[in-house]
Amino acid sequence: MKLHHLSIAQLRMMLLKKQISKKEVFKYFQSRIQKLNPTVNAILTETEETETMDDVTLPLYGIPFSMKDTYLTKGIRTTAGSRILKDYIPQYDATVYTKLKNSGAILIGKSNCDAWGHGSSTENSDFGPVKNPWNNAYVAGGSSGGSAASVISGMSMFDIGEDTGGSIRLPSSFCSTVGLKVSYGLTSRYGCIAYASSLDTVGPIGKSVEDVAIILEIIAGNDLLDATSVRHKIPKYTRTLRDKKNGLVIGLPKEYFKNSLTPSVAKKIQETIAVYKEMGIAFKEVSLSLTDYAIAAYYLLATSEASSNLARYDSVRFGNDRSVFGEEAKRRMMLGAFTLSAGYYDAYYIKATKIRSLIKQEFDTVFKEVDLLLAPTSPTPAFKLGEKINDPLQMYLSDIFTIPTNIAGIPALSVPCGLSEDTKLPVGFQLLGPAFSEELILQTAYRYENAVGGFLKFNAA
Amino acid sequence: MTIYTPIIGLETHIELATQTKMFCRCPAEYFNAPPNTSVCPVCLGLPGAMPVANAQAIEWTILLGLALNCTITTRSFFERKHYFYPDLPKGYQISQYQSPLCENGSLTLPESNVTIPIRRIHLEEDTGKLLHGSSKNNSLIDFNRSGVPLVEVVTEPAISDSRIAAEYLQTLQKYVQYLGISDADMEKGSMRCEPNISLKSPSDKGLPQYKVEVKNINSFKFVRKAIDFELKRQTSILQKNEIPLQETRRYMEANGSTASMRQKEEAHDYRYMPEPDIPPVVINQDQFNSLKKRVETVELPNKRLKTLVNMQIKREDALLLVDDKYLGDFLLEIVQLCTKEEKQSGFIQKLVNYLVNKKISHTLSKHEFYAKAKTLSKPVETDMASLKNYIANAIENNKVAVSDYKLGSLNAINAIVGSIMKESKGSFQAKIVLDELKKVLR
Numbered sequence: 048m049k050l051h052h053l054s055i056a057q058l059r060m061m062l063l064k065k066q067i068s069k070k071e072v073f074k075y076f077q078s079r080i081q082k083l084n085p086t087v088n089a090i091l092t093e094t095e096e097t098e099t100m101d102d103v104t105l106p107l108y109g110i111p112f113s114m115k116d117t118y119l120t121k122g123i124r125t126t127a128g129s130r131i132l133k134d135y136i137p138q139y140d141a142t143v144y145t146k147l148k149n150s151g152a153i154l155i156g157k158s159n160c161d162a163w164g165h166g167s168s169t170e171n172s173d174f175g176p177v178k179n180p181w182n183n184a185y186v187a188g189g190s191s192g193g194s195a196a197s198v199i200s201g202m203s204m205f206d207i208g209e210d211t212g213g214s215i216r217l218p219s220s221f222c223s224t225v226g227l228k229v230s231y232g233l234t235s236r237y238g239c240i241a242y243a244s245s246l247d248t249v250g251p252i253g254k255s256v257e258d259v260a261i262i263l264e265i266i267a268g269n270d271l272l273d274a275t276s277v278r279h280k281i282p283k284y285t286r287t288l289r290d291k292k293n294g295l296v297i298g299l300p301k302e303y304f305k306n307s308l309t310p311s312v313a314k315k316i317q318e319t320i321a322v323y324k325e326m327g328i329a330f331k332e333v334s335l336s337l338t339d340y341a342i343a344a345y346y347l348l349a350t351s352e353a354s355s356n357l358a359r360y361d362s363v364r365f366g367n368d369r370s371v372f373g374e375e376a377k378r379r380m381m382l383g384a385f386t387l388s389a390g391y392y393d394a395y396y397i398k399a400t401k402i403r404s405l406i407k408q409e410f411d412t413v414f415k416e417v418d419l420l421l422a423p424t425s426p427t428p429a430f431k432l433g434e435k436i437n438d439p440l441q442m443y444l445s446d447i448f449t450i451p452t453n454i455a456g457i458p459a460l461s462v463p464c465g466l467s468e469d470t471k472l473p474v475g476f477q478l479l480g481p482a483f484s485e486e487l488i489l490q491t492a493y494r495y496e497n498a499v500g501g502f503l504k505f506n507a508a
Numbered sequence: 509m510t511i512y513t514p515i516i517g518l519e520t521h522i523e524l525a526t527q528t529k530m531f532c533r534c535p536a537e538y539f540n541a542p543p544n545t546s547v548c549p550v551c552l553g554l555p556g557a558m559p560v561a562n563a564q565a566i567e568w569t570i571l572l573g574l575a576l577n578c579t580i581t582t583r584s585f586f587e588r589k590h591y592f593y594p595d596l597p598k599g600y601q602i603s604q605y606q607s608p609l610c611e612n613g614s615l616t617l618p619e620s621n622v623t624i625p626i627r628r629i630h631l632e633e634d635t636g637k638l639l640h641g642s643s644k645n646n647s648l649i650d651f652n653r654s655g656v657p658l659v660e661v662v663t664e665p666a667i668s669d670s671r672i673a674a675e676y677l678q679t680l681q682k683y684v685q686y687l688g689i690s691d692a693d694m695e696k697g698s699m700r701c702e703p704n705i706s707l708k709s710p711s712d713k714g715l716p717q718y719k720v721e722v723k724n725i726n727s728f729k730f731v732r733k734a735i736d737f738e739l740k741r742q743t744s745i746l747q748k749n750e751i752p753l754q755e756t757r758r759y760m761e762a763n764g765s766t767a768s769m770r771q772k773e774e775a776h777d778y779r780y781m782p783e784p785d786i787p788p789v790v791i792n793q794d795q796f797n798s799l800k801k802r803v804e805t806v807e808l809p810n811k812r813l814k815t816l817v818n819m820q821i822k823r824e825d826a827l828l829l830v831d832d833k834y835l836g837d838f839l840l841e842i843v844q845l846c847t848k849e850e851k852q853s854g855f856i857q858k859l860v861n862y863l864v865n866k867k868i869s870h871t872l873s874k875h876e877f878y879a880k881a882k883t884l885s886k887p888v889e890t891d892m893a894s895l896k897n898y899i900a901n902a903i904e905n906n907k908v909a910v911s912d913y914k915l916g917s918l919n920a921i922n923a924i925v926g927s928i929m930k931e932s933k934g935s936f937q938a939k940i941v942l943d944e945l946k947k948v949l950r
C-alpha cells in the first residue's frame with residue numbers, strides 16, 4: 048500500500064483503527080527516504096523515531112513530517128543549509144516544532160534548503176542542490192526546495208517551510224504541492240533561523256488543501272516568545288473548509304499576466320480560471336501598478352535584515368569563521384550592509400520602506416473591489432539545474448509574483464494546476480487574500496481541488 | 509592669555525533593577541552570580557531566539573523621563589546598533605536611536621542651583637562581560653550581564669566644570685534611587701558615566717571641532733579628576749596652537765590621568781536599523797496619565813529638599829538628609845508623630861541633630877526614637893526633694909571625693925555628679941545636679 052498517497056486524515060484513521068502501527072508508518076517513510084533521497088537530496092538530516100505521547104486522539108498522532116532545516120530542534124543538527132552550522136546542535140526547540148510534537152506528529156527529517164533561505168532553486172545549499180522529483184535534471188525551487196520535494200515524493204506526510212519572498216510557494220509550484228504563505232504574524236517565528244525578520248513567515252506544505260488546513264490549525268496563533276505574533280483568536284480552518292462564500296469575486300491583477308509569463312504557464316492559469324468560472328465565480332481584472340517596484344524594495348529590505356541577522360555567526364560561538372559563508376550569503380550581507388550605511392540609508396532603506404507602505408495600501412484598495420486575487424505562482428515552471436545559478440538577477444526574478452505578498456504581509460496559497468505542456472513539469476497558481484483571510488483562501492482552493500478531482504500523485508517510485 | 513570655555517556633556521548608563529532582563533525572562537540581578545548561570549537563548553543570541561521587550565523597564569524609563577521634565581515619545585521603537593565585539597553575541601545591540609523614549613528634559617541641581625538640560629533618555633540592553641587574564645592565552649565571556657536593561661541619559665554639552673558634573677551625577681543618582689528603579693551604584697557598575705570634554709576657543713563659532721570621550725570612571729571623585737585632568741591636558745595642547753585629537757580615552761585610576769584608547773578615525777558606522785522583532789512601543793493617554801500620577805506621588809530629591817527646608821531645618825542638614833534617602837524617610841516618619849507645638853518650637857531641628865550626630869540610635873523604631881528625643885530635649889521637671897536625697901547619699905558614700913573637692917579638685921565634684929546620675933539612672937539633668945551639689949557643699 049502506498050501510504051504516501053494517503054491524506055493525513057486517512058493515515059490517521061488507519062492508525063486510530065490500529066490497521067497499522069506508528070512504528071510501521073515511521074519505518075515506511077524512512078525507507079522512502081533511503082530509497083529516494085540519494086538522488087533527490089531533499090533531506091539533510093534523518094532523525095530517529097522519537098518518543099511521543101501514546102495518545103491516539105492527538106490530531107497528528109503518528110504522522111511523520113519533515114521540517115525545513117531552518118527550524119531549531121533540540122539535540123538534532125540544524126544547519127540552515129549552511130556550512131557555518133554544519134555541526135550545530137541546538138539547545139532548544141522552535142515553537143512550531145513544539146506545537147507539532149505536542150500534537151503527536153513525529154519528525155522524520157530536516158529538509159534541505161538554500162543556505163539561510165537565500166535562493167529560488169535550492170542550488171545555494173552548501174550541501175548540494177535538491178533535484179526536482181518529477182525530473183532530476185530540474186530544480187525543485189527554493190528556498191524550501193527540500194520541503195516540497197520530500198512531501199511530493201512521499202518521504203514525509205507534510206513539511207514546515209519558511210517563506211520570505213516565495214520560498215514556500217515557488218517550490219510548491221515547481222513540485223506540485225500545496226504551500227501556504229501565512230499572513231505575517233499568524234504563526235510563531237520563535238526558533239526559526241531568521242533570514243529577513245519583517246518578511247519571514249512559517250507555513251505548511253502538504254499534498255492537499257485539507258492537509259494544509261489541518262497543520263495550519265495546529266501551528267497558528269499567539270506565542271509569548273514572538274512579540275510579532277498575532278493576539279487574536281484563530282479560526283478552526285478544518286471546520287469551515289467546506290464552506291462556500293456566496294458571490295465570491297476573484298481579481299486578476301493584470302501586471303501578473305504580462306510578457307514575463309511563459310505561454311505554458313499562462314495556459315494552465317487560463318484553464319484554472321475556467322474551472323472557477325464553471326462554479327459561477329466572478330472574475331474581475333484589477334491593477335497592482337507597483338508590482339515592478341516590489342522586487343527592488345524586497346532586495347533592499349531583505350538584504351538589510353539578512354546582514355543584521357547573520358552578524359552573530361562567528362567562529363567564537365559557532366566554530367567556523369565568516370569566510371565559510373557561501374557566495375550568495377556574502378552577496379546579500381554586502382548589499383544589506385551597504386543599504387544600511389550612513390549616507391545611503393535614506394536613499395535606499397527608507398525609500399524601500401516607503402514603497403512597502405504604498406504596496407500595502409495598493410493591496411488594501413484592491414481588496415475593497417475583490418475578495419481574493421488569482422495569479423501564477425511563478426512566471427515559469429521549474430528550470431534546469433545550473434541554468435540561472437551564474438545570473439543572480441535572473442534568479443531573483445523567479446520570485447517576481449511571490450514577493451509582493453511578503454512585502455504586504457498578506458497570505459497566499461500556491462495550488463497545483465497540472466503539468467506544463469512542454470516540459471511536463473508542475474505548474475501552480477496562487478490565491479492571495481487580505482491579511483488573515485486564510486480561511487477564505489483555503490475554502491476557495493478546496494473547491495478547485497474537488498472540481499478537478501484532486502491533485503497529481505507522484506507515482507515514479 | 510587666551511581664555512578657553514569648557515564644554516562638557518555627560519552620557520550616563522544606569523542598569524534598571526527590574527526582576528528580569530530587557531528582552532528575555534532571565535533574572536536581571538547578576539551581581540556575584542557564577543558566570544553564565546543567568547542566560548537563555550535570547551540573551552546568548554542563539555539562532556532563532558527572539559526578543560520580547562520588558563514592559564516594566566519601559567515604564568521605569570518613562571518615570572525617569574517624567575521626573576526629569578522630559579517630553580515622552582508616544583510612539584517609539586527599538587533599533588539594532590551593529591558592531592562586532594566578543595561580548596555582544598548577536599553582532600548588534602538592541603537600542604534606541606531615532607526615537608528615544610524621552611527627550612528635552614532638565615535637572616536642577618540643589619547646591620549650585622544650576623539647571624542642566626537633558627537631551628534624551630533611551631533604553632537599551634547591556635552587553636556581556638569580558639574577563640581577561642585568567643590564563644595567558646584566553647579571555648572568557650560572562651553573559652550574565654547580557655540583556656540587562658540599561659537606561660542612557662544624555663545631557664546637552666552645557667556643563668561648565670567638574671564640580672557641576674559631579675553634582676549632576678550625584679543628583680541624577682538620587683533621582684533614580686528615589687524612583688526606586690536602580691541602586692545606581694557606581695562602584696558596582698550599575699551606574700556608569702562617560703563625559704565628553706572639549707574646550708571652546710574664543711574664535712570657535714559653534715561647538716569646538718573636536719571632542720574627547722573618557723571611559724572607565726567608577727566614582728564621583730574620579731569624574732572630577734578625569735575632567736580636570738582633561739581640561740588641563742587640552743589647554744596645554746591648544747596653547748601650542750594645536751587641536752586635541754578627537755578620541756576616546758581611558759581614565760587611569762592609579763595616577764588620575766587619562767590615556768588614549770582609540771581614535772575617531774576608527775569610529776563605527778553602526779548601521780542602525782529598526783528592530784523588526786519588536787513592535788513599536790505605543791504609550792497611550794491612559795498609560796501616560798497613570799505614569800504621571802505615579803511620579804507625582806514620589807517625593808523626588810528637589811521636592812524633599814524644599815519640604816525639609818520648610819520645616820525650618822538647616823539647609824546643610826537638609827542636603828544631608830536628601831542625600832541619605834533612608835535617613836530622610838525615617839525623619840519624616842518621626843515628624844508625623846510630633847505635635848503641632850513641637851513642630852513650631854524647633855523640635856524638628858533637634859530630631860535632625862539627634863539623627864545626624866547619631867545621639868539616638870537609628871536602629872530604634874520611630875516611636876522609640878521619638879520618645880527618646882522627647883526626654884532628651886525637654887528640660888525635665890526636677891524633683892528637688894528626690895535630688896536632695898540622692899545628694900545626701902552621695903556625700904555620705906564619697907567622702908574622699910568630697911574632701912578632694914573642698915581642696916580644689918574639679919574632677920572630684922564631676923565624679924560625684926557621675927555617681928548621682930548613675931544611681932538615679934539619669935533622671936536629672938547633669939547641670940542641675942552639679943549646681944545643686946555645689947550649693948550643698950559650699
Ligand SMILES: [Zn+2]
Nearest residue numbers: 532534548551
Ligand atoms: Zn536570557
